Amino acid sequence: xxxxxxxxxxxxxxxxxxxxxxxxxxxxxxxxxxxxxxxxxxxxxxxxxxxxxxxxxxxxxxxxxxxxxxxxxxxxxxxxxxxxxxxxxxxxxxxxxxxxxxxxxxxxxxxxxxxxxxxxxxxxxxxxxxxxxxxxxxxxxxxxxxxxxxxxxxxxxxxxxxxxxxxxxxxxx
Numbered sequence: 533x534x535x536x537x538x539x540x541x542x543x544x545x546x547x548x549x550x551x552x553x554x555x556x557x558x559x560x561x562x563x564x565x566x567x568x569x570x571x572x573x574x575x576x577x578x579x580x581x582x583x584x585x586x587x588x589x590x591x592x593x594x595x596x597x598x599x600x601x602x603x604x605x606x607x608x609x610x611x612x613x614x615x616x617x618x619x620x621x622x623x624x625x626x627x628x629x630x631x632x633x634x635x636x637x638x639x640x641x642x643x644x645x646x647x648x649x650x651x652x653x654x655x656x657x658x659x660x661x662x663x664x665x666x667x668x669x670x671x672x673x674x675x676x677x678x679x680x681x682x683x684x685x686x687x688x689x690x691x692x693x694x695x696x697x698x699x700x701x702x703x704x705x
Contacts, residue, residue, distance in 0.1 A: 540654075544588045546640040554653035558594075562650075566663045568699030572648045576601035580697050581623055582611025585644055593648060618685070622693035634665075647699060669698040676705050 535557050542550040559571065570578070576586070576597055583604035590598055602615040613621045629635050629642050636658050639645040646662045672695050680687030685703060692702040 535653075538653075540592060540652075542589075542592055544592070546588075550638065552638070552649065552654045552656070555655050556653040558652050560653075563659065563663050566666060568647070568666070569701040569704070570696070570699045572644070572651050572699075573597040573601075575644075575696065575699060576603075578602075578696060579615045579617040580693075581616075581644065582613050582621065583615035584611040585641055586648070589645075593652065616693050617696055618689040618693040620689045620693050622690045622697060644697065666698055669695055669700060673700055673702065673705060676702050680705070 535555075538554045540552050540554060542548075542552075572593070573596065577600040579602040583602050586593065586598075586601075587603050587606045604610070604612050604615060613619060616622065626635070626642070635642055638656060638658060639649065643662060643665060646656075646658060647666075649656075650659065650662070672691050676688055676691055676695070682705070685692065695702050
């Protein structure tokens, strides 16, 4: 059965009335250079971003993404590093991301929000930039490979958590 385009209207704490169109089936038709080892659902279940992201976005994404997601209580400021898989902070504040120009209006939460929407089937003029940023994270995978034993998940936990935020599964490195 051919894919039927669908328009998504976003209304959450960071975006009101933003619209985008899904033009591909979820998890399909990715740019051939972009091969994440984790889906957004898997990332949320493992523990990313201190449980902070997507708490107010549950209407935008499939319900099953959130059944095992490790999320910080909504309405509470901050995040909890213990919700992260490696139990460490590995993120810079959103204000730093904005200052560095990493945030675009269409995805005010940054790369992970872009990835979730890309995974769902949105394609945008920001795909090339975000895919290049994802590719650049490979240098961190190489540092883990070069400095850690395969089964030593305690080696470089901050770096491992950071690559987890970028859909790389360092448990398999």
